[in-house]
Amino acid sequence: MSNKYHEIFDLTEGELVCGKCQVPLENGEVTLHYMGNDFPILMPKCPSCGQSLIPEELAVGKILEVERALEDK
């Protein structure tokens, strides 16, 4: 497990299929851009069309949760 990624959505490869392309999703790097920062995350995405499993807005929401938790300290 590497610390390279801000967030890792660790899901088994091959179990999820892109609804559009009907090909198995592969774990890949997706970089979210928020407030001028890049947040590299690892999540299953389609090798064909690049569609990630989790919508970017939802993933950004998760990052905001993490940042809020840090601010509370």
Ligand SMILES: [Zn+2]
């Ligand atoms: Zn696809």
